[in-house]
Amino acid sequence: MSQYYNPKRKRNFFDPKSGEPFRLSRSKIDLFLGCPRCFYLDRRLGVGRPPGFPFSLNSAVDFLLKKEFDIHRAEQTAHPLMEAYGIKAVPFEHKMIGEWRDNFKGVQYHHQSTNFIVTGAVDDVWVNLKNELIVVDYKSTSKNGEVNIDAEWQIGYKRQMEVYQWLLRKNGFDVSETGYFVYCNGDTDKNAFDGKLEFNIKIIPYTGNGNWIEGALIGAHKCLSGDKIPAADKDCDYCNYINAAQSVVPRGRRGEKKVKQSGQIPPFQQEKAGQAFLL
Numbered sequence: 346m347s348q349y350y351n352p353k354r355k356r357n358f359f360d361p362k363s364g365e366p367f368r369l370s371r372s373k374i375d376l377f378l379g380c381p382r383c384f385y386l387d388r389r390l391g392v393g394r395p396p397g398f399p400f401s402l403n404s405a406v407d408f409l410l411k412k413e414f415d416i417h418r419a420e421q422t423a424h425p426l427m428e429a430y431g432i433k434a435v436p437f438e439h440k441m442i443g444e445w446r447d448n449f450k451g452v453q454y455h456h457q458s459t460n461f462i463v464t465g466a467v468d469d470v471w472v473n474l475k476n477e478l479i480v481v482d483y484k485s486t487s488k489n490g491e492v493n494i495d496a497e498w499q500i501g502y503k504r505q506m507e508v509y510q511w512l513l514r515k516n517g518f519d520v521s522e523t524g525y526f527v528y529c530n531g532d533t534d535k536n537a538f539d540g541k542l543e544f545n546i547k548i549i550p551y552t553g554n555g556n557w558i559e560g561a562l563i564g565a566h567k568c569l570s571g572d573k574i575p576a577a578d579k580d581c582d583y584c585n586y587i588n589a590a591q592s593v594v595p596r597g598r599r600g601e602k603k604v605k606q607s608g609q610i611p612p613f614q615q616e617k618a619g620q621a622f623l624l
């Protein structure tokens with residue numbers, strides 16, 4: 346087993362009989378919306394997807410941006426980028442900002458009807474002249490042409506912003522509908538590398554609408570509370586890979602007997618394909 350991946354966790358999964366609040370991060374809400382089956386395997390049965398490689402360069406850019414905006418937070422001045430884009434705001438100074446940015450804590454809210462503690466770690470929060478908080482998310486990439494948030498796969502970015510806005514509102518703050526992506530694009534159009542990667546930085550506004558969140562939470566709770574594993578998406582390459590692998594590996598080599606005896610994975614029935622959990 347790799348040191349980075351534990352394929353079968355022994356803790357931190359949903360127990361329908363427990364009365365304890367269950368922590369649900371915004372990325373797991375996204376997982377549920379992407380595939381209820383993967384979500385169920387992860388949060389209910391403790392079998393999460395293997396992680397990808399860490400994005401060290403992206404983390405470095407996030408870190409540097411945070412440092413830079415923190416200087417302006419301490420001085421309560423606008424960053425030159427905010428001025429360049431005509432954004433009348435300053436980085437928000439608050440005793441919780443460190444916790445809100447912490448991946449293991451984040452902004453938290455206890456959603457009573459599901460007993461979920463919903464969490465999300467923000468990159469930054471600014472405050473405008475109307476005393477409304479502005480959610481800010483840093484993104485980095487390297488691509489030819491202008492960056493934008495128009496691609497279909499970037500729905501996750503928008504949902505991320507909307508969950509952060511929702512969480513801050515639930516914590517009693519006035520939050521602007523407009524959030525910003527500070528998008529850094531590594532410039533590969535240079536004659537010499539010289540050991541330096543320079544970035545073009547663009548601020549992209551986004552108007553959030555978190556009306557879907559309540560339904561998603563209730564749907565996620567219903568999914569986790571059931572005893573049936575949701576169906577796989579027939580177009581998902583990973584599940585097709587698993588099915589193909591299982592079809593070619595002889596039964597005796599798959600350890601099925603061991604799994605059944607240990608009782609780790611109950612003999613759940615398959616949910617009918619297409620069954621929706623969202624209300």
Ligand code: SF4
Nearest residue numbers: 380383578581583584
């Ligand atoms: S179809 Fe299978 S591998 Fe693909 S996202 Fe769903 S459970 Fe995960």
